[in-house]
Structures are given as structure tokens and as C-alpha cells.
Amino acid sequence: MSSTPPIGISSLDLERIDALLERMPPVEAVKYEALRGELDRAAVLEPSDIPADVVTMNSVVTFRDDDSSDELTISLVYPSGAGAPGTVSIFAPVGSALLGLRVGQWIEWPTPDGRRRNLRVLDIEYQPEASGDLHR
Numbered sequence: 001m002s003s004t005p006p007i008g009i010s011s012l013d014l015e016r017i018d019a020l021l022e023r024m025p026p027v028e029a030v031k032y033e034a035l036r037g038e039l040d041r042a043a044v045l046e047p048s049d050i051p052a053d054v055v056t057m058n059s060v061v062t063f064r065d066d067d068s069s070d071e072l073t074i075s076l077v078y079p080s081g082a083g084a085p086g087t088v089s090i091f092a093p094v095g096s097a098l099l100g101l102r103v104g105q106w107i108e109w110p111t112p113d114g115r116r117r118n119l120r121v122l123d124i125e126y127q128p129e130a131s132g133d134l135h136r
Helices: 011-023 026-041 093-098
Strands: 008-010 043-045 060-065 070-077 087-089 106-110 116-126
Touching: 008 011, 011 026, 011 043, 026 093, 060 093, 070 093, 070 116, 087 093, 093 106, 093 116
Parallel strands: 008 043, 070 087
Antiparallel strands: 060 070, 060 116, 106 116
């Protein structure tokens, strides 16, 4: 599998993330070019059509950093929900990397310190779409 696997995103998540990016001053938004690239290449699906093994916004996902073998379980949230223990914002590098990946997929992603990490999705404990929470 390549370091840029195919990804899927719900139309609702895309709409909300786009709105957040568009409200940012351009000098701020430029920091999120990698996220914008991920959104641009994603297959966009209706929330009800998202497979249960895809990381979406508000999913609780367990992933491994293949370089360190560290495993983490986080909830992928919008910036307003970030800061609580166990949450990661979509605007954090790890959050941007995980969005749209399926269980078993991995992606190589740059970190703020200039290194590259391989992140692999191990499990999705909760996904709003699979739970019927299509408009959260």
C-alpha cells in the first residue's frame, strides 16, 4: 500500500471542515495545506454511505505510530471540542492524517518538527455514521 492510500469523507464532514478553513485568515489557513490536499483527493460520500471502518469526524479510533510502536486511542474532533483528554483536533497533524483512513490502512505524515511518521489505523471503537448519528 502506498503512503497515500485512498480515503473517503462524508459530505457533512467536508462541508464543516471547509467552512472552518474558509473563516480563517489566509496566513492561518496556509498552515493547513496538507489537510486541504487530503480533502481535495478524498472520495466524498453521503454520511449514510460511509463504511463502518472509515475514520470520520467524532470517531473514536485506535492507531499506531509504526516508528515508535506507540498505540493511542483518540476521538477526532473539531477545534471547538479539542483540549479535553483523549481528543485530537482535525487541525492537528495526527487528526488530518487519520481522517478518511480505513482500519488497516496507514499513511506517512509530516510532523511539526519536520519528521515523517507512519500512522496505521488499528480499530474504530465508535463511528457516528455507523451508530446512526448522521447529523452530529
